[in-house]
Structure formats: structure tokens, C-alpha cells
Amino acid sequence: MKKLGSVALAAAIGLGGSLFQPVAAEAATLPSLVAYVRGGDVYVSKGATEKRLTTGGGHARPRWSPNGQQLAYLRSGQLWTMKADGSGQRRLTTRPAAGPSWSPDGKWIAFASLSCSGGPGVYRIAAGATAAKPEVLFPRDCRTEALPAERTATAQAGGSLNERLRTDDAVAWSPDGTRVAFRGGDCESVYDSCLTIGTVAGGDEKTVAAYGGGSLQNSGFAVVPSWRADGAKLSWTAYQEGETPAESKPVHVIEYDTATGAKRTVGSAMDRELAYIDSARAVITSQNNGGSWVTLLALATGARTPIRTGSQPSVQPLPH
Structure with missing residues (x-):
């Protein structure tokens, strides 16, 4: 297959967002910290400066707690938490984990791991307890079964971007606490790949x-699902190969209206991992000059400003 340039990729999925060139991080004004990953370590930044929170590599998918005082993240394929300044790093479970998400009351953290059915499942674990035992959320039929034996956790590494994303089991807890969005589910008995909202x-x-x-x-x-703070929108990172080139779409971001079911593509080709700031703005991972950039995106106009090199952004919630 002929490799497309970034302009051709954007045209292929019908996006109007303009491409950017890197500019000084000071140009981006953010209302709160954004956590992200570069070189396997977690950083936080508001644009002008950044702080490194971890060392040694093997870290992924940082996610802010609802009060903005802690981060859940993956370390060598296991679930950990730390304070917003990087102190107090603590492992919650030795069970292999993927893509954590906090409950809106901050009491629980959901994560994906192998289910009793042999496919991806969703668990929750008490965020503040010591030696807490994970509880099954999905699939429902596994709630009454014994937890599957723990396997050796491994950090995801290597392979193409598509290969890494295809098996990314990040989950997202809805702002009202009633639902979790996750890859897979009962729909895998019908489809080859799917995304589910579970109650x-x-x-x-x-x-x-x-x-x-x-x-x-x-x-x-x-x-990599992500809810808007009001629960009215859910976004995710998508990729599609159709029967014809016109039906194919490179990596892109879909926004889903949870009331009507309407979907639209936001951003440009190769954008991924959207995290909402508010109803008008989000941060995404974008591709630029052969690398990944955490980028500020205006959802209505597609205007974009690069913040820092990195990926997997999460936006610190503002105090209510």
C-alpha cells in the first residue's frame, strides 16, 4: 500500500482541521495540568513548563482522580497510583491491568484485565484500601465466578501504532458513575472488534x-474511550479498512452523542486519544514531523496548538 502524506490522510477521512507546525509551548494556555507519557515516563504540564513524575520507563495511561490530587497509571502492566506531584507511588494490584479510570466519587478505579470467559473484562478496585481485591464489573456472567488466575503483567511495547492501539484495553467510567465504556464485551460474539458501554x-x-x-x-x-464531563459525549480512537479505499479511514477520533447515537469525526487524520477539557476544547495526541505531540484542539473549528511532545494525555479536573 502506498504510504500517504499527512495532507492526503486528512483528505481521506474528510477532515477540515488545518495542519500545524510546532510552536513554543508557551503559546498554549491550559486551565489545568495535563498528564502525558514520553519515553515511557509520566509528565505533567500546563504548557509553559513541565514536570517529570516517574523515571525508569514502562509507564502508561495516566488518569487523573476526580479531585485532581492523584493519578492512576500503569507501571510494567500493573495498576499504580501516585499523588499529583509524583510522590506516594503505590501499587494497587498484581493482576495485569490496562487503561485505568476513576469512579466519579474517587472511591474506585476501573481497569481492564483477563475475564473468566478468556476475553477482556472490566474490574474495579478500591482506590484507597490496602491489599484490596478486584471485583468484576464486566462481563456480567463473571461476577459470580472465581477470579481467573493472575498472569505475568507485561508493559505494552513494540509493533506499529495500529498494532498497539488495536489491543489497547483502556476503559472510561462515565461522569454520573452509572456506566463504563470499554473495548470488547458480549458484542465480540458477533463482531470481530467492538466498543461497548456497560451499565x-x-x-x-x-x-x-x-x-x-x-x-x-x-x-x-x-x-481508548473518553467521556465529556457532562456525559453528553463519548469519544474514542478508531481505524477502519473498508471494501474500497473510499470506505477506509486511517487512525482518527470519533465523537458520539450519547442521547441520539449520532457520530462525527473530529480533528485530523492520525489524531488519537482525545481527552476533554470542556465542551469546546480537548487535548489529543497528534502526529507531527514523525513524532507524537500532545495538542490542544478546538472541537468546533479544528484549530490546534501543540503543547509538548508525548502521548496519552489526561486533563486534571478543575475544582467545582
């Missing part, structure tokens, strides 16, 4: 994106 109380599941199988003549993935 915490009853375990019901709703498919919101699907690829291959079930009469769908495509392949792809929908991963």
Missing part, C-alpha cells in the same frame, strides 16, 4: 462501534 448496576451492555462480522464488510477497531 454498572445491572451489567447490561450496548454496542456503540463494531467492525467485521455480523454482515459488516470492514475491519478496524474502536479503543
